Amino acid sequence: MESRFEGSVIEYIGYSILASLVTIFTFGLAFPWVEVMFQSWVCRNTIIDGRRLRFDGTGSQLFGNYIKWLLLTFITFGIYGFWLFNKMTHWRVKHTHFVD
Incomplete structure (x- = not known):
C-alpha cells in the first residue's frame, strides 16, 4: 500500500x-x-493506496454550522x-471521498 502527498511547500x-488575508479582511x-x-x-x-481523494464540501454548507459553533464557543x-475541533473534523471527513 502506497500513500503520498504531492502538494509543495510553495x-x-x-x-x-x-x-x-481573506479571513482577516472578511473578519x-x-x-x-x-x-x-x-x-x-x-x-x-x-x-x-493509489487512489486520489476529492473533497465535495462547500462553504455554503459549512457557513450555518460555522456561525452556530462560533456562537456556542462565545x-x-x-x-x-x-x-x-471534533465537529470540524467530522465535517471534513464526511465530505472526503475517493475519486473513483
Missing part, C-alpha cells in the same frame, strides 16, 4: 497567505470558503471550542 505557503466570515479551498487542495494532492466562554 503551494502551501501561497494557500496559507491567501487564506489568512472571519469567509472562513468556511477558506476552509473548503484549503481542504480541497489537501485532498487533490493526497493519494492513498456563549460558553470558549468551552465549546473543545467540541469545535
Whole structure:
C-alpha cells in the first residue's frame, strides 16, 4: 500500500497567505470558503493506496454550522471550542471521498 502527498511547500505557503488575508479582511466570515479551498487542495494532492481523494464540501454548507459553533464557543466562554475541533473534523471527513 502506497500513500503520498504531492502538494509543495510553495503551494502551501501561497494557500496559507491567501487564506489568512481573506479571513482577516472578511473578519472571519469567509472562513468556511477558506476552509473548503484549503481542504480541497489537501485532498487533490493526497493519494492513498493509489487512489486520489476529492473533497465535495462547500462553504455554503459549512457557513450555518460555522456561525452556530462560533456562537456556542462565545456563549460558553470558549468551552465549546473543545467540541469545535471534533465537529470540524467530522465535517471534513464526511465530505472526503475517493475519486473513483
